[in-house]
Amino acid sequence: IPRNVLTICLGKSTYARCGIIVNVTPLEPEWEGHVTLEFSNTTPLPAKIYANEGVAQxxxxxxxxxxxxxYKDRGGKYQGQKGVTPPKI
Incomplete structure (x- = not known):
């Protein structure tokens, strides 16, 4: 992400209406790596999410x-992550 840009990832309303919530923190200036998306199923029913369906924007x-x-200046703990990255607490 360029130093003068901030991004925000928002879940799509169609999935939210089905109880599928997307949670992504903002991607801060100079963050670099693969984005890990987190999904929550707020219903007791199983759900499938298919590739290339546009669940977030x-x-x-x-x-x-x-x-x-x-983010890079602060030495962010997810800087340069590759693939799905579990939480670093």
Whole structure:
């Protein structure tokens, strides 16, 4: 993500209406790696999510200025992650 861009990932409403919720934290300026999406099934019923179905959308917000301290500057613990990455608590 460029130093002057912040992204926000939002779940699609069709899946939310079925009880499937997407939770992704914002991708901060200078974050780099593979995005890990988290899904929650809020119903007691099993659910299937198929590839290429468009379960979420990413909104890119560009600033006229760069941030003072980026995710990379802070040494973010998920910087450079590859593949699905479990939580680092």
């Amino acid at each position: 990413v909104i890119f917000i560009e600033s006229d200025e760069v941030c003072e301290t980026s």
